[in-house]
Amino acid sequence: MSENGNARDPGGLSPAGTERSPAGTERSFRSRAVSKFLRNRVAVAGLIILMLIVSSSILSITAGDPDTAEIDLDRSLEPPSLSHPFGTDAFGRDLLIRVLQGGRVSLSVGFAARTISLVLGLLFGTLAGFYGGKTDSVLMRLADITFSFPTLLLLIAIMAVASPGLVSLSMALGIVGWAALARLVRAQVLSVRQREYVQAARAAGASDLKIIIRYILPQCISPVIVVYTLGLGMTVMAEASLSFLGLGVQPPVPSWGRMISGGIAFMRTAPWLTLFPGLVLTLTISSLNLVGDGLRDALDPSIVRGFKGLGRMKL
Amino acid sequence: MLRFTARRLLMLVPILFGVVTVTFFLMYVMPGDPVLALAGERYDEETLESLRKEYGLDKPLHLQYVDYLSRLARFDLGRSFITGRPVSESIAERFPRTMLLALSAMAIAVIAGVLTGGLSAWGRYPWLGKTLMGLSLAGVSIPVFWLGLLLIHLFSIKLGIFPPSGYGGGSIRYLVLPALTLSFASMATIARVTRSGFLEAGAGDFVRTARAKGLAESKVIGKHVFRNALIPVVTIVGTDFGSYLSGSVLTETIFGWPGLGRFIVQAIMKRDFPVIQGSILFMAVMFVLVNLLVDLSYGMIDPRVREKEGPG
Numbered sequence: 001m002s003e004n005g006n007a008r009d010p011g012g013l014s015p016a017g018t019e020r021s022p023a024g025t026e027r028s029f030r031s032r033a034v035s036k037f038l039r040n041r042v043a044v045a046g047l048i049i050l051m052l053i054v055s056s057s058i059l060s061i062t063a064g065d066p067d068t069a070e071i072d073l074d075r076s077l078e079p080p081s082l083s084h085p086f087g088t089d090a091f092g093r094d095l096l097i098r099v100l101q102g103g104r105v106s107l108s109v110g111f112a113a114r115t116i117s118l119v120l121g122l123l124f125g126t127l128a129g130f131y132g133g134k135t136d137s138v139l140m141r142l143a144d145i146t147f148s149f150p151t152l153l154l155l156i157a158i159m160a161v162a163s164p165g166l167v168s169l170s171m172a173l174g175i176v177g178w179a180a181l182a183r184l185v186r187a188q189v190l191s192v193r194q195r196e197y198v199q200a201a202r203a204a205g206a207s208d209l210k211i212i213i214r215y216i217l218p219q220c221i222s223p224v225i226v227v228y229t230l231g232l233g234m235t236v237m238a239e240a241s242l243s244f245l246g247l248g249v250q251p252p253v254p255s256w257g258r259m260i261s262g263g264i265a266f267m268r269t270a271p272w273l274t275l276f277p278g279l280v281l282t283l284t285i286s287s288l289n290l291v292g293d294g295l296r297d298a299l300d301p302s303i304v305r306g307f308k309g310l311g312r313m314k315l
Numbered sequence: 316m317l318r319f320t321a322r323r324l325l326m327l328v329p330i331l332f333g334v335v336t337v338t339f340f341l342m343y344v345m346p347g348d349p350v351l352a353l354a355g356e357r358y359d360e361e362t363l364e365s366l367r368k369e370y371g372l373d374k375p376l377h378l379q380y381v382d383y384l385s386r387l388a389r390f391d392l393g394r395s396f397i398t399g400r401p402v403s404e405s406i407a408e409r410f411p412r413t414m415l416l417a418l419s420a421m422a423i424a425v426i427a428g429v430l431t432g433g434l435s436a437w438g439r440y441p442w443l444g445k446t447l448m449g450l451s452l453a454g455v456s457i458p459v460f461w462l463g464l465l466l467i468h469l470f471s472i473k474l475g476i477f478p479p480s481g482y483g484g485g486s487i488r489y490l491v492l493p494a495l496t497l498s499f500a501s502m503a504t505i506a507r508v509t510r511s512g513f514l515e516a517g518a519g520d521f522v523r524t525a526r527a528k529g530l531a532e533s534k535v536i537g538k539h540v541f542r543n544a545l546i547p548v549v550t551i552v553g554t555d556f557g558s559y560l561s562g563s564v565l566t567e568t569i570f571g572w573p574g575l576g577r578f579i580v581q582a583i584m585k586r587d588f589p590v591i592q593g594s595i596l597f598m599a600v601m602f603v604l605v606n607l608l609v610d611l612s613y614g615m616i617d618p619r620v621r622e623k624e625g626p627g
Contacts, residue, residue, distance in 0.1 A: 144326075145333030148603045149595075152561030153579075157341050157595045160583045237458055241565055244460050245580055260461055264569075271468055278461035286456035 004208065035220075036298040046287040054101055060100035080272055087272040089259075095269050097303020099277050103284065104256040109170050109249070110236040114228055116174025121181025122220070124213055141188070141301025143179035151176055152257050155238055159247040169248050184227055188220045222299040227296050233288035240281055257283040319614050323607055330603055338596040339383050343376065344587050392593030397585055402593035406575060410597070413574035414483065417559040417567065419490055420497035425552065425578040429545070432509025436517070436544075447506065454503025459562045463496040463569040480571035491571040497562050501555040508551050512544030519543065546613075553609025560598045 012292030037043055078088040085094035128139040146154070154176055162168040192198060198215050206214070242248035243257030251258060256277045367373040374382070386393065392402035431451070435444035470492060471479035483489035516522065517540050525535045564576035570578070575594055582590035 114471055141333065142331050145331050145337060146520070148330050148334055148606070149337070150557035150561040150602050152564065153557075153595055154596055156564065156579065157338065157591065160591055233456065236454075240458055241460060244458075244565070245568065245583075247583065257460075260464065264464065267464070267468060268472055271472075272384045274461070274464050274468075278458065278464070281461065282453070282457045285458070288453060289452060289456050 007041065007112065016278060032044035037294050040294045041299075043290050046290025046294065049283060050287040050291060053280065053287070054107060057100045057107060060097055060104060063298070079270070086276040087270065088261075089273060090270075095272065095276055096132065098215065098254050098259065099256070099280050102256045102259060103280065105166070105253055105255050106239055106251055106281075106284070109166060109173065109230055109239050112170040113173030113177065113235050113239075114232050116171065117177030117181050117231065118224065118228055120174070120178035120219070121185055122224070124178065125182035125185025125220075126189055129186035130193065130212060131207065131214070136186070143182055146176065146179040151234075151239060152238060155242055156245070156247060159242055160270050160281055164247065164250050166249065169239065169242065173238055176238075177231055177235065180231065181224065181227055184223055185220050188223060189216055192216050192219045196214045226292065226296045226299055229288065229291035233285045235290065236281070236288065316614065320611060323610055323614075327603065327607060331600065334599045334603065335384070335387060335596065336380075337453070338592050338599070339380055342592045358477045392596070393589035395582075395590050396587045397590075401590050403412055405590070405592060406576065406597050409573065409575045409578050411597070412572065413560075413563050413567070413576060416490070416493055416497060416572060416574060417556075417563060419494035420559060420562075421552065421555075423494060423498040424501040424505055424555075425548070427498070428505025429509050429548065432506040433513055433544075435506070436510045436513035444510070448510065449504040451506045453497050454506075457499065459496060459500065460565040460569055462499055462600055463493070463566055466492050466496055467569070480569070482571070482573050483507075489570075489572075493566050493572050496569070497559060500558060500562065501551070504555065506553055508547045509544060512547050513540060514539045516543035550609060553606055553613075556605040556609075557602050560602060 072279070078084055080087040084094050084096065086099060089095050089098060124139050130137040149157075155172055158172040158176075159169070162172060185189060193216070201211050201215055239248055240255070240257035240260075243255040244261045245257075248256055249255035259277040260274050260281075263270070263277070266273050334605035364373075372379070386451075392406070394401050424574065431447045435447040437444070467479045470477045477492050478489055481489055493575055519539075522535060522539050525539050526532075530538075560576070563572075563574060564579060566572065567574045568580050575598065579591060579594045582588075582594070
């Protein structure tokens with residue numbers, strides 16, 4: 001494990017460490033990161049697969065409203081064919097379209113949940129890091145408590161008592177993910193807070209809010225992007241697991257987890273019902289992980305590596 | 316080491332307290348009157364009242380909380396709404412089965428993970444390393460429940476080697492598929508960590524020194540590289556314990572394994588909330604304790620961890 005902190009900003013990559021104009025170095029840092037990402041073939045492959053899945057999920061809107069999708073019992077449980085590449089489900093609906101529509105739901109829930117985590121993490125992480133003292137210790141104990149539940153179990157407990165639905169599902173997934181981001185932001189704030197330019201800004205009479213927004217939050221962008229993406233894969237996985245258990249997305253809204261659990265009864269007669277949704281789900285999670293890894297390598301926030309619970313999120 | 320241990324033990328208190336409080340309030344905000352589930356189809360106000368009284372649900376929130384704490388202090392997790400059986404008894408019966416599954420999975424994960432990680436770090440066949448690391452990426456990305464279904468499809472339905480579900484009195488034929496399923500994600504992480512551990516340790520100065528003083532290559536690898544590479548694996552095993560518990564919920568559901576995970580899922584379906592509350596609390600406490608053990612053992616293996624903790 002590498003030491004936290006010391007190894008940051010090799011060569012003054014961040015605007016903070018340099019005397020040059022912040023805007024200029026920021027741009028060169030970004031373009032360097034982008035070209036580094038693009039040279040990572042595996043990450044680019046992940047990005048392409050991800051974009052394919054996302055765009056075809058969005059296109060699946062044109063195939064009609066998933067909730068009232070045409071039921072055609074004459075075509076029930078047809079094996080994969082040219083007209084139905086993934087086969088049809090027990091109600092005769094085209095499985096490929098169902099899977100893509102499910103993808104729209106899963107990905108939307110995933111992004112919504114990560115964004116909730118991000119907002120909570122930024123808010124509480126900044127508060128803890130900037131004000132320290134009691135605020136800090138209370139918030140960090142709360143983070144410890146969040147970490148002391150196995151994530152999926154905590155989610156199960158929350159969803160067992162919450163009324164099911166997409167909103168409560170996104171909220172639950174978002175709340176569970178707050179702690180990792182808050183810890184990260186806090187660590188970043190702590191390392192920036194004492195720098196000369198922040199003290200100079202304070203001496204010049206800048207308000208707390210201005211210091212946070214103008215000088216501290218920009219320093220959090222790279223690590224936050226990385227952790228946001230790395231958590232996305234696991235959030236999609238958690239959503240699918242909850243839906244699989246019947247605690248997530250409720251029918252008739254299509255979801256991968258639900259499709260897979262619904263397919264179990266047909267494992268012997270129509271295995272494609274479990275195979276294809278799972279395959280697309282796995283592809284989505286893999287590509288999210290690949291992109292996350294690629295971003296981590298490109299942005300190189302070494303603070304992410306040496307930090308417990310901040311690597312790839314675990315269920 | 317003593318101070319380190321003491322500090323860790325002290326940190327345990329607020330965390331356990333928090334875990335208990337979270338589980339209490341989660342179940343308290345549960346919509347719907349739990350007494351209704353308890354009373355069944357036919358009920359009148361009187362039965363409801365007496366049931367509320369019996370379970371202490373008529374008291375104000377803070378008194379219920381105090382009740383809850385004092386019962387927990389006596390290891391009383393309440394009784395199932397459905398069967399009336401003490402929750403702690405059911406946990407004592409089912410947790411060993413979950414542990415059997417989790418420990419078997421852990422053994423598979425460590426052995427297979429260290430082997431693949433070590434193999435892929437071995438520079439002789441670069442393509443092998445790349446393939447193995449690709450597989451390990453798939454390993455962390457594949458959902459446990461889908462993997463389980465794939466294994467059932469292949470080994471039970473197509474090949475008929477292993478039974479698709481059941482416990483079979485804990486016989487190994489029934490254990491193989493669920494243990495394999497549960498081990499997969501952790502195996503992949505261990506492989507990655509072992510690989511980078513080997514590469515890092517292999518490049519260390521102490522390895523160069525060992526080679527320079529003419530130590531046999533087998534000794535260099537076995538004694539110096541291997542030991543240093545495995546330090547992070549210890550942590551992974553500990554932090555992954557939570558994944559084993561979480562994963563056991565899904566794995567046990569798929570394979571009909573009568574452990575604690577499946578117990579929770581069944582209780583959720585029946586809205587049997589003392590069971591949900593008690594089992595989840597139990598699992599969280601186990602997780603906290605295992606993490607404590609890992610932290611302590613890590614501090615023992617690697618003195619740097621203890622020093623880093625320093626004051627402040």
